[in-house]
Amino acid sequence: MSASDFARFLHEIRPHIDTTLDRLIPAEDVAPQRIHQAVRYSLFAGGKRIRPALTVLTGRALGLEDHALLPGGCALEMIHTYSLIHDDLPSLDNDDLRRGRPTCHRQFDEATAILAGDSLLTLGLTTLAAEPVDMDGERRRAAVEMVGNAIGTLGMIGGQVDDLAAEDHWPDDAEAVLEAIHRRKTGALLTASVRLAGIYAGVDPDRDIRLSQLGDLIGMMFQIADDILDVEGTSGTLGKTAGKDAHARKLTYPGLFGLQKAKEMLDATRDQALEVASRLPEQGGLFPSLIHFLSTRDR
Amino acid sequence: MSASDFARFLHEIRPHIDTTLDRLIPAEDVAPQRIHQAVRYSLFAGGKRIRPALTVLTGRALGLEDHALLPGGCALEMIHTYSLIHDDLPSLDNDDLRRGRPTCHRQFDEATAILAGDSLLTLGLTTLAAEPVDMDGERRRAAVEMVGNAIGTLGMIGGQVDDLAAEDHWPDDAEAVLEAIHRRKTGALLTASVRLAGIYAGVDPDRDIRLSQLGDLIGMMFQIADDILDVEGTSGTLGKTAGKDAHARKLTYPGLFGLQKAKEMLDATRDQALEVASRLPEQGGLFPSLIHFLSTRDR
Numbered sequence: 074m075s076a077s078d079f080a081r082f083l084h085e086i087r088p089h090i091d092t093t094l095d096r097l098i099p100a101e102d103v104a105p106q107r108i109h110q111a112v113r114y115s116l117f118a119g120g121k122r123i124r125p126a127l128t129v130l131t132g133r134a135l136g137l138e139d140h141a142l143l144p145g146g147c148a149l150e151m152i153h154t155y156s157l158i159h160d161d162l163p164s165l166d167n168d169d170l171r172r173g174r175p176t177c178h179r180q181f182d183e184a185t186a187i188l189a190g191d192s193l194l195t196l197g198l199t200t201l202a203a204e205p206v207d208m209d210g211e212r213r214r215a216a217v218e219m220v221g222n223a224i225g226t227l228g229m230i231g232g233q234v235d236d237l238a239a240e241d242h243w244p245d246d247a248e249a250v251l252e253a254i255h256r257r258k259t260g261a262l263l264t265a266s267v268r269l270a271g272i273y274a275g276v277d278p279d280r281d282i283r284l285s286q287l288g289d290l291i292g293m294m295f296q297i298a299d300d301i302l303d304v305e306g307t308s309g310t311l312g313k314t315a316g317k318d319a320h321a322r323k324l325t326y327p328g329l330f331g332l333q334k335a336k337e338m339l340d341a342t343r344d345q346a347l348e349v350a351s352r353l354p355e356q357g358g359l360f361p362s363l364i365h366f367l368s369t370r371d372r
Numbered sequence: 373m374s375a376s377d378f379a380r381f382l383h384e385i386r387p388h389i390d391t392t393l394d395r396l397i398p399a400e401d402v403a404p405q406r407i408h409q410a411v412r413y414s415l416f417a418g419g420k421r422i423r424p425a426l427t428v429l430t431g432r433a434l435g436l437e438d439h440a441l442l443p444g445g446c447a448l449e450m451i452h453t454y455s456l457i458h459d460d461l462p463s464l465d466n467d468d469l470r471r472g473r474p475t476c477h478r479q480f481d482e483a484t485a486i487l488a489g490d491s492l493l494t495l496g497l498t499t500l501a502a503e504p505v506d507m508d509g510e511r512r513r514a515a516v517e518m519v520g521n522a523i524g525t526l527g528m529i530g531g532q533v534d535d536l537a538a539e540d541h542w543p544d545d546a547e548a549v550l551e552a553i554h555r556r557k558t559g560a561l562l563t564a565s566v567r568l569a570g571i572y573a574g575v576d577p578d579r580d581i582r583l584s585q586l587g588d589l590i591g592m593m594f595q596i597a598d599d600i601l602d603v604e605g606t607s608g609t610l611g612k613t614a615g616k617d618a619h620a621r622k623l624t625y626p627g628l629f630g631l632q633k634a635k636e637m638l639d640a641t642r643d644q645a646l647e648v649a650s651r652l653p654e655q656g657g658l659f660p661s662l663i664h665f666l667s668t669r670d671r
Contacts, residue, residue: 099525105533108525159490164482183463184536187486191458192525194493199520202501203513210509214502217516221498226398226407226491234404237483 078362090125093143111181111189116154118172124149124266132270134358144204151197158190215272223265232258239324251324260292290346294367297339300325343368377661389424392442410480410488415453417471423448423565431569433657443503450496457489514571522564531557538623550623559591589645593666596638599624642667
C-alpha cells in the first residue's frame with residue numbers, strides 16, 4: 074500500500090474536518106471580532122489536519138462512523154493549534170513564520186495570540202466533554218481524561234518545558250532527554266488522536282495498548298521527519314523559518330546523531346510501526362499507507 | 373446577618389478547598405518541577421477562594437454536601453488563577469505584583485507563566501469533566517458547557533479582549549462598554565461559581581435564572597468594590613500595584629463616574645442582590661452575609 078492512499082483519504086476527509094471546525098468556532102463577525110479572526114487565522118492556515126484524520130482513520134478501522142469521530146478529532150486539532158500559537162510566542166520559540174504565513178502574534182499582536190490560544194484550548198476541551206451528543210457519557214469522560222493527561226504538565230506542556238530548558242545547555246544524557254521531550258511534546262497528542270477513536274469504540278485494554286504503541290511510533294516518525302526537514306528544507310517548502318533548530322541549538326535527531334543516522338532511525342521506526350499496524354484488524358486499514366506518507370520527506 | 377458569618381464560613385471551608393486543590397495538582401517534586409512550582413506558586417498565593425466558596429455556599433443552600441461541590445469549585449479556582457497569570461503578562465496588563473508577591477512571570481519567567489496558565493486551564497476543565505466521580509454524567513457535561521461558555525470568547529476572554537481595546541481609547545458609549553466588559557471579564561466566572569451548584573443540584577430553569585441574576589449582581593459588586601479599592605488602597609493593603617488602573621487609563625467605575633457615585637452604585641447593587649437572595653430558599657442561607665462581606669471595602 075502506497076502513501077497515495079492516505080493522501081487520497083486526507084483529501085477526501087479534509088472538507089468534512091473543516092466543516093466541523095467551522096461549526097464549532099464562532100464566525101469572524103461575532104464580537105469581539107478580533108479574537109475570532111485570530112482564532113480562525115491560525116486554525117484555517119492550511120494545516121494538514123493529521124490529528125483528526127488519525128482519529129477518523131483509526132475509528133473507521135474499528136467500525137465507527139465518521140460523525141462519531143469528527144467532533145473529537147476536531148477538538149484535538151484546536152488543541153494542536155493552541156499549542157502552536159503559544160509555542161511560537163516571543164518568550165517561547167519566537168517564530169515569525171508558520172505554514173508560510175506570519176505567526177499569530179506577528180499578524181495580530183502578542184496579547185491577542187495568547188488569548189487566541191487560550192480560546193482554542195477552552196473550546197477543544199469543552200467540545201471533547203460535550204460531543205458527540207449521542208456518545209455514552211462515560212466514554213466522553215474517559216476521552217477528556219485521556220486527552221487532559223496527554224496535553225498537561227506530564228504530557229505536551231511538560232515536553233515543551235523540558236525542550237526550553239534543553240535549549241540553554243544540552244544535558245549529559247541527551248539521547249534519552251531528546252526522546253522524552255518528543256514523546257510528550259509532539260507524540261502525546263498524536264497518540265491521543267489514535268487512542269481517542271479506541272475510547273469511542275470501547276476497545277479493551279489490550280487493544281488500547283496496541284493503539285498507544287502505534288501512536289507513539291507515529292509520533293516519533295513525525296518528529297524525526299520534521300527535524301530532517303528543518304535541515305534539508307528551505308523556508309519556502311517548510312512554511313516556517315528553516316534551520317531554526319540548529320540556530321537555537323535545539324536538541325534534534327540530526328543535531329544529535331547526524332543526518333544519515335537520523336534517516337536510518339526514521340526508516341527503522343517506520344518498519345516497527347508497519348509491524349504493529351499489521352496486527353490490527355484488516356491489517357490496520359489505512360495505517361500502512363499513513364506510515365509511508367509520514368516517512369516521506371515532503372509531507 | 374453580618375459580614376462576619378461569611379468570613380467565618382470562608383475560614384472554615386478554606387482548608388477543605390486547599391486540600392482538594394492539593395490533591396488535584398501534581399506535587400512540586402514531580403518532573404518537570406519548575407512548571408509544578410509555578411502552578412503551585414500562583415495557586416497557593418493567598419487568594420480568598422471566593423469562587424469555590426460561592427459554589428459550596430450555593431450548593432449547601434440547595435441541599436448538597438460539600439464533597440459533591442469541592443472538586444468543581446476548585447476547578448473554577450484553577451481557571452481563575454490561569455486567567456490572573458495570563459492577564460498579568462507583559463503583553464496584557466503587565467503587572468509585577470499580585471497578592472503582595474511578584475507575579476508568576478516575574479518570579480519565574482514569561483514562558484513558564486504562559487505554560488503554567490495553560491496547565492491550570494487544562495486541569496480545571498479536565499477536573500470539571502471528570503469529577504465528582506459519582507455525579508450524574510449529564511450534569512457534569514452541562515457543567516463543562518456552562519463553564520466553557522462563561523470563560524470563552526463570548527465570556528471571560530471576550531471581556532479581556534474588549535478591556536485591552538478600551539485602554540487605547542475610551543469608547544463613546546463608555547458606560548455600556550464598562551458594564552459589558554466586567555460582566556464578562558470578572559462577572560462570568562463568579563456567576564458560573566453560583567450556577568455550577570445549581571447544575572449539580574439539578575435545579576429547574578427558573579431557579580437557574582435567579583441564580584444567574586444573583587451571580588451577575590455579585591460580580592458587579594465585586595468589580596465596583598475592586599475599582600474603588602484600586603483608588604483608595606495602597607500597594608501594601610492591595611497586594612498589587614495601587615493606582616494601576618488610572619495610570620493605564622483603564623475604564624473603571626470611579627474613573628467614569630467619580631468615587632462618590634461609584635460608592636452609591638455599589639450600595640445600590642448590594643441592595644438589589646440582597647433582594648434577589650431573599651427570594652431563595654431559607655432566605656438564601658449565607659448569601660446575605662456574603663453580599664455584606666463583598667460590599668465592605670477591605671475584603
